[in-house]
Amino acid sequence: MRRGVGIQAIHKQSQHQKQLQNISEQLSTDQLKKVNEQLITFKNNLEEFALKHKKDIIKNPEFRKHFQDMCSTIGVDPLASNKGFWSQVLGVGDFYYQLAVQIIEVCLKYRSTNGGLIELTTLTEHIRKMRGKSANEISNDDVEVSISKLKVLGNGYNIFKIDSKKIVQSVPVELNKDHTEVLIKAQSHNGSITAAQLAKLGWNEQRINNVLDVLLTEGMAWIDDQADTKERLYWFPSLWSNTFES
Structure with missing residues (x-):
């Protein structure tokens, strides 16, 4: 008797667990369905919003930034394809692809003088001049979005921060x-540095030379032996505010 009761209890427990699993799966399916429905509704509303505010999205950089943020919240990438709703109706993809080409042009133009490092605001100003006064206004945010798409070309295009400055790297x-x-x-010393200043970081001579050799080889740093100081100066043109003025 006891053995039969035990088997019966195990059987009931197994059935109970299966029921709970079925309920759990059903809840998960229903929840997923509701989330998908919400996302579809959100996307449809976003498309209606885009149609209604098409001119503002294209002409106003700040408005365009908010639009990009709304797209990212539901995983919509207006730049993922040059076909479909976003490109055909808004021309958003074409806008950023064109901007990406202009970014490459400016970076290539000044690479021999900055070693492939240029401040983001400086890059944006050069692109504005290239586009002309009749073109739609662009912002640093627009340039950042386009650069994020250029990463498919490899590690040649990247953005990193030096204190409060954003620096665009265009060399692999x-x-x-x-x-x-x-x-x-160097940023804290008006764009230049000496080996002695780096030694204060606790670096030995080999470490200092290894780091500086890479920066010199790539053209990111320049040597100045004519300075008033007795030490050799290493200048970084990407950190000069007036280096890239046309």
């Missing part, structure tokens, strides 16, 4: 923590 060189530390140190 991986800058490590030491390289970034040198740029930060």
Whole structure:
């Protein structure tokens, strides 16, 4: 008797677990269905919003930034394809692809003088001049969005911060923590640095030379032996505010 009761109890427990699993799966399916329905509704509303405010999205950089943020909340990428609703109705994809080409043109133009590093605001100003006064206004945010799409070309295009400045890198060189530390140190010394100043970071001579050699080889740093100081100066043109003025 006891054995039969035990088997019966196990059987009931197994059935109970299966019922709970079925209920759980049903709840998950229903919840997923509701989420998908909400996303479809949100996307439809977003499309209606885009149609209604098409002119503002195209002409107003700040408005365009808010539109991009709304798209990202539901995983919609207006730049994912040059076909479909977003491109055909808004021309958003074409706008950013054209901007990406202009970014490449400016970066290539000044690479010989900045070594492939240029401040984001400076890059934006050059692109504005290239586009002319009759073109739609662009912002730093627009340039950042386009650069994020250029990453498909490899690690040649990247953005990193030096204190409050955003620097655009357009060469396929991986800058490590030491390289970034040198740029930060140079930023605090008006765009230049000496080996002695780097030694204060606790670095030995070999470490200093290894870091500076990479930056010099890539053209990101320039040597100045004519300075008033007795030490060799290493200048970083990307950190000069007036280096890239036409």
